[in-house]
Amino acid sequence: TQTLHIIGGGMAGSEAAWQAANMGITVVIHEMRPKVETFAHQTGDLAEMVCSNSFRSDDDEGNAVGLLHWEMRAAGGVIIAAADANALPAGSALAVDREAFAKTVTERVTAHPNISVSYEEVTSLPEGPCIIATGPLTSSALADAIAAEAGQESLAFFDAIAPIVHFDSIDMSRAWMQSRYDKGETEEERTAYLNCPMDKEQYEAFIDALLSADVTTFKPGETAGYFDGCLPIEVMAERGRETLRFGPMKPVGLTNPHQPDVKPHAVVQLRRDNALGTLYNIVGFQTKMKYGAQTTVFKTIPGLENARFARLGGIHRNTFINSPTLLDEQMRLKSKPNIRMAGQITGVEGYVESAAMGLLAGRLAAAEILGQDLPPVPVDTAMGALVSHITGGAEAKTFQPMNVNFGLFRPVEAKGGRRGRKDRYKMYTDRAKAAWSEWLGLPALDESSAAE
Numbered sequence: 001t002q003t004l005h006i007i008g009g010g011m012a013g014s015e016a017a018w019q020a021a022n023m024g025i026t027v028v029i030h031e032m033r034p035k036v037e038t039f040a041h042q043t044g045d046l047a048e049m050v051c052s053n054s055f056r057s058d059d060d061e062g063n064a065v066g067l068l069h070w071e072m073r074a075a076g077g078v079i080i081a082a083a084d085a086n087a088l089p090a091g092s093a094l095a096v097d098r099e100a101f102a103k104t105v106t107e108r109v110t111a112h113p114n115i116s117v118s119y120e121e122v123t124s125l126p127e128g129p130c131i132i133a134t135g136p137l138t139s140s141a142l143a144d145a146i147a148a149e150a151g152q153e154s155l156a157f158f159d160a161i162a163p164i165v166h167f168d169s170i171d172m173s174r175a176w177m178q179s180r181y182d183k184g185e186t187e188e189e190r191t192a193y194l195n196c197p198m199d200k201e202q203y204e205a206f207i208d209a210l211l212s213a214d215v216t217t218f219k220p221g222e223t224a225g226y227f228d229g230c231l232p233i234e235v236m237a238e239r240g241r242e243t244l245r246f247g248p249m250k251p252v253g254l255t256n257p258h259q260p261d262v263k264p265h266a267v268v269q270l271r272r273d274n275a276l277g278t279l280y281n282i283v284g285f286q287t288k289m290k291y292g293a294q295t296t297v298f299k300t301i302p303g304l305e306n307a308r309f310a311r312l313g314g315i316h317r318n319t320f321i322n323s324p325t326l327l328d329e330q331m332r333l334k335s336k337p338n339i340r341m342a343g344q345i346t347g348v349e350g351y352v353e354s355a356a357m358g359l360l361a362g363r364l365a366a367a368e369i370l371g372q373d374l375p376p377v378p379v380d381t382a383m384g385a386l387v388s389h390i391t392g393g394a395e396a397k398t399f400q401p402m403n404v405n406f407g408l409f410r411p412v413e414a415k416g417g418r419r420g421r422k423d424r425y426k427m428y429t430d431r432a433k434a435a436w437s438e439w440l441g442l443p444a445l446d447e448s449s450a451a452e
């Protein structure tokens with residue numbers, strides 16, 4: 001059988017190699033470290049954690065990341081196993097000893113009889129079966145090769161992420177749906193935006209809050225000149241108190257149906273972020289504010305007082321492709337299907353999400369080499385929700401990296417009226433566990449253990 005080449009031995013590449021190797025495929029990982037360094041990595045280990053030492057929530061009944069942990073455990077994932085083996089006490093979060101974690105992954109992966117590691121930078125796209133998992137800090141030679149294949153405009157070097165809000169947490173007695181000047185051919189287009197009005201006092205207080213908020217700073221070497229097109233809102237506010245009112249918060253072409261006679265002083269607009277309509281991003285609100293400051297400041301926006309955030313904003317050095325246009329549902333480049341992409345470069349965000357996409361890519365690539373027809377990844381699983389978001393569900397025009405969250409899932413049918421959030425999350429996770437077990441060919445969860 002053909003050898004599978006995996007470029008990048010990070011979270012995604014290590015997991016992809018492990019999964020494919022366990023299916024009997026011969027795998028070569030190509031990893032440029034320690035010969036070629038990045039500004040964030042410190043070692044030559046596989047799966048080095050570049051920043052926090054946390055895999056976030058381990059709650060597999062109330063949290064989508066915890067559910068992803070569960071799914072990776074069920075699939076025999078090496079990343080989650082190495083995390084479990086090196087866990088530190090951290091309440092309901094899964095935090096690890098980062099050095100011991102990377103050492104464990106490196107030992108297990110390199111000891112696998114079907115895996116070898118070649119320590120070198122890859123600078124062109126291979127012809128045979130391959131997975132590119134070179135992450136947010138993909139070397140520039142390879143990024144150039146990807147851009148040459150996929151088109152310069154479909155590769156980003158920075159993410160400028162605006163916060164994303166769960167639609168069902170927005171107060172529609174204050175907000176309303178309307179596109180500026182009612183533009184659009186269809187009713188759907190004319191109501192594509194969700195608007196939150198501010199009076200003068202609210203706007204001034206909002207600007208004060210932005211100007212005094214805690215912000216994070218760039219690491220040396222991180223900006224590399226890419227930053228100009230996407231100023232953070234707090235920087236816009238620093239340039240003048242009215243800048244936002246003439247920019248993303250301009251109040252023109254909009255009428256508030258709750259108060260048709262009052263002209264808003266400023267308007268915050270949100271735009272639909274997924275096909276399901278469960279998530280909305282705040283237009284133009286990329287920010288370097290710290291997470292705590294973001295939730296405090298954004299909840300002062302009328303209509304967002306009780307907002308739940310699917311993800312908060314940020315601006316980072318991050319190489320990623322426009323997956324909704326470039327990848328098929330099997331994570332293959334449409335224009336060059338011998339190549340799969342996995343990990344952060346596909347526009348997922350986070351260690352766990354990256355490892356999860358590696359897990360899928362490894363299994364899908366191995367199945368293809370073996371001539372096996374795998375059924376589609378079930379959309380009701382965390383894996384499936386995430387991969388179908390990046391390969392199709394997300395809006396391609398405004399595509400930004402995404403964390404896993406329940407807003408990506410098909411809504412659950414709440415029998416007997418509206419349920420509390422805890423119940424709903426349990427319904428999501430029960431449904432996901434059953435679907436994932438079936439996809440893996442594991443025995444069905446029995447009712448009593450699923451209901452515990």
Ligand code: FAD
Nearest residue numbers: 008010011012032051052122134135139343344350351354
């Ligand atoms: P990586 O883990 O980065 O693996 C990619 C590998 O490919 C690297 O080992 C790299 O050396 C190698 N490589 C690159 N180019 C080539 C080439 N041409 N040839 C061969 N090898 C190559 N996520 C979190 O969950 N928590 C955090 O705290 C966090 N902090 C971050 C901080 C920074 C500075 C950055 C950049 C990202 C951070 N992330 C964080 C996001 C992300 O989840 C991690 O970067 C994650 O490691 C991504 O997994 P990956 O496998 O896609 O990429």
